[in-house]
Amino acid sequence: MKFFSFKAYLVLGLLLVxxxxxxEAQKEKLQGMIDxxxxxxxxxxxxxxxxxxxxxxxxxxxxxxYDLDVMIRYAIGKNWRRMNxxxxxEVLELVKQLVLKAYVIGLEGKDRPTVTxxxxxxxxxxxxxxxxxxxxxxxxxxxxxxxxxxDSGWQIYDIVAENVSMxxxxxxxxxxxxxxxxxADLIARLKDLLAKDQINEDTKI
Amino acid sequence: xxxxxxxxxxxWASLIGxxxxxxxxxxxxxxxxxxxxxxxEFDESAGVYxxxxxxxxxxxxxxxxxxxxxxxxxxxxxxxxxxxxxxxxASNFFHNLRYPVRLASNLLQCRFKGAWIETxxxxxxxxxxIVGILTxxxxxxxxxxxxxxxxxxxxGAWGIGEGPYLVLPxxxxxxxxDLAGFFGDRSINPLKEPFSMIDDWKWEWQLATSGTDxxxxxxxxxxxxxxxxxxxxxxxxSLKNGYTQYRRGAVSE
Numbered sequence: 001m002k003f004f005s006f007k008a009y010l011v012l013g014l015l016l017v018x019x020x021x022x023x024e025a026q027k028e029k030l031q032g033m034i035d036x037x038x039x040x041x042x043x044x045x046x047x048x049x050x051x052x053x054x055x056x057x058x059x060x061x062x063x064x065x066y067d068l069d070v071m072i073r074y075a076i077g078k079n080w081r082r083m084n085x086x087x088x089x090e091v092l093e094l095v096k097q098l099v100l101k102a103y104v105i106g107l108e109g110k111d112r113p114t115v116t117x118x119x120x121x122x123x124x125x126x127x128x129x130x131x132x133x134x135x136x137x138x139x140x141x142x143x144x145x146x147x148x149x150x151d152s153g154w155q156i157y158d159i160v161a162e163n164v165s166m167x168x169x170x171x172x173x174x175x176x177x178x179x180x181x182x183x184a185d186l187i188a189r190l191k192d193l194l195a196k197d198q199i200n201e202d203t204k205i
Numbered sequence: 206x207x208x209x210x211x212x213x214x215x216x217w218a219s220l221i222g223x224x225x226x227x228x229x230x231x232x233x234x235x236x237x238x239x240x241x242x243x244x245x246e247f248d249e250s251a252g253v254y255x256x257x258x259x260x261x262x263x264x265x266x267x268x269x270x271x272x273x274x275x276x277x278x279x280x281x282x283x284x285x286x287x288x289x290x291x292x293x294x295a296s297n298f299f300h301n302l303r304y305p306v307r308l309a310s311n312l313l314q315c316r317f318k319g320a321w322i323e324t325x326x327x328x329x330x331x332x333x334x335i336v337g338i339l340t341x342x343x344x345x346x347x348x349x350x351x352x353x354x355x356x357x358x359x360x361g362a363w364g365i366g367e368g369p370y371l372v373l374p375x376x377x378x379x380x381x382x383d384l385a386g387f388f389g390d391r392s393i394n395p396l397k398e399p400f401s402m403i404d405d406w407k408w409e410w411q412l413a414t415s416g417t418d419x420x421x422x423x424x425x426x427x428x429x430x431x432x433x434x435x436x437x438x439x440x441x442x443s444l445k446n447g448y449t450q451y452r453r454g455a456v457s458e
Contacts, residue, residue: 073243080243102436138293150239157242163454164447168247172446173439189438196435 023128026154027120030130030145033065034115041104042112055097055104068096070148070155075170083183091183094190095170101194110137128154253449255370264372265441271375272430280427283420294338295421301330301337302396302418303353309393310354314362322351352458356393357386361456370445378448 040046040057049057062068072095073080080088107113118131126149134141146158158167177186236244255261284292304327311319329342342348360382361367368381379387391397396414437443 076243077246078244098436102432105435106432148242150242151237162451163458164450165247168450169443169446170438171247172253173437173442176439176442186438193435193438 022154023120023122026128026147027117027130029065029154030147030156031115031117033062034132036061036065037103038107038112038115041107051104051108054108055100058104059096059100062100066156067150067152068099070150070152070157071159071167072096072099074157075167076174077171079174079178082178087183087187090187091190094187094194097194098190099166107136253370253445254367255445257369257371261370261372261445262441264374265444267374268372268377269434269440272427276423277427279420280423284424292421292424295417296425297330297334297340298337299418299421300353301327301334303390303394305395306356306390306393307354310356310359313356313359314354316354319351319354322348326350352455355386356389357383357452358456359389360386361452367449367452370449372441378444380449380452383452 037058040049040054040061046054046057059068069092072092075095076091083091113134113136115132115134118133121129121131123129123146128147130145130147132143132145134143141162143162144158144160145156146160147154148157149155158165160166174186177189181189287295304323307323308320308327311317311323325345325348326340326342327337329345329348330337330340333339333341340350343350365382367383371379371381371384373379373384376387397411433443433447434440
C-alpha cells in the first residue's frame with residue numbers, strides 16, 4: 001500500500017512538474033514569436049516587402065505559433081450567435097486582418113522596440129499571464145499576454161496594453177454595434193476600414 | 206494480498222479518472238469547455254454607464270472634426286519644424302510644471318513613496334535638468350519615472366464612483382469623477398486659476414501657456430488617436446471602453 005502511495009505521489013509530482021515546465025515553455029515560445037514578427041517589420045531581410053506583404057508575413061509567423069481565431073472569437077463573445085456561418089467566417093477573417101494591419105502600421109517607421117519578458121503567473125484554471133515591457137520611442141509600455149490551454153494547445157486569448165484589454169475593447173465595440181446594427185453592417189464597416197491604405201486615412205466615424 | 210491486488214488497479218483507475226474528469230465535465234453540457242470560454246463575460250468591460258450617449262457621440266464627432274482639421278495640421282507643422290529633442294524637451298518641461306498636482310495626489314492617497322520619488326525627480330530635473338527640459342532623474346537610482354497621479358485617481362481611491370461617461374469638448378473622454386478631478390488638478394496647479402501663485406497672471410499669458418502645453422502633449426495623443434480611429438469598428442465605443450479600462454486600472458494600482 002505504501003509503495004502504491006509513493007508511486008501515486010511520484011506520478012502526481014511528475015505531472016505537476018511537467019505542467020509547470022510546459023507553462024514556462026510558453027514564455028519562450030511567445031518571445032520567439034514576438035521576435036520573429038519584429039524581424040519582419042524591422043529586419044533588412046524583409047525591407048523590400050510592401051506593407052501588405054509584411055502584414056501577410058507577420059500573419060504567417062503568428063499563425064505558425066498560435067491560432068489567431070481564439071483571440072478574435074473571444075473578442076466577439078456571444079455576438080457570434082448573431083451571425084450565420086458565412087458571416088462568422090467573414091468577420092473572423094476581417095477582424096484578424098484589421099488587427100494585423102494596426103499592429104504593423106503602428107510599429108512601422110519607428111525604431112525597433114525592445115521587448116523584455118517578466119513573470120509568468122497562473123491566473124486561473126488552465127490560464128496564464130505573461131508580463132512584458134516594451135520600450136518604444138523611449139517610452140515604456142507594460143503589456144500582458146494572457147494564454148489559455150485550449151484543445152489545440154496554449155493559445156493567446158487577450159493582450160492587455162497599459163491596462164487596456166484588447167479583447168475587451170473589441171468586445172465592447174462589437175456589443176455596441178449589435179445593439180443597432182447587423183452582421184452585414186459590421187462586415188461592410190470592416191471592409192471599409194481595410195480598404196484604407198493607412199489606418200487613419202479618411203476613416204468615417 | 207488479494208485485497209492489495211484488487212485495490213491497486215482500482216486506485217490507478219481513480220487517478221486516471223481524476224485526471225480525465227475535466228474532459229468529462231466539458232462534454233457534459235451542450236457546449237465544450239472551449240466554446241463556453243468564448244462566451245464568457247469580461248470583468249473589464251462590465252458596465253460603462255453612458256446615459257448621455259447621443260450627446261457624447263455628437264461631442265465626439267465635434268472633437269474629431271477639430272482634431273483632424275485644426276489640431277492635426279498644427280501638429281504636422283509643429284513636428285515638421287521642431288527637432289525631436291525640442292519636442293521632447295517641451296513635453297518634459299510642462300510635465301515637470303505639473304509636479305504639485307502629482308505630489309498632492311500621491312499624498313492624498315497616502316502614497317508617500319510616490320510623493321518622495323516625484324519630489325526627488327522634480328528637484329533633480331528642475332536643477333540638473335535645466336528647469337525640467339531634461340530628465341536626468343531617470344538615471345538616478347530610486348528616481349525612475351512612475352505613473353502620474355491626479356485628483357481624479359484620488360477620488361477613485363477614496364471610493365467615489367465614476368459616474369456617467371462624458372465626452373468633453375476639446376478635452377475628450379472623461380466621466381463625472383474625472384471632470385471633478387480636472388477642476389481639482391487646476392486648483393492645485395500653481396500656474397492655473399483660481400489659485401494661481403503668479404501675480405498679474407494675464408489671461409493672454411495663461412492662454413499661451415495652456416496652448417503650448419496642449420501642443421507639446423498633442424503629437425503623442427494625435428498618433429494614438431489616429432491609430433485607434435483607424436483600427437476601430439466603432440471609434441466612439443473603443444475610446445469609451447479604452448478610457449474606462451485605463452482609468453480603472455490606474456485607480457486600482
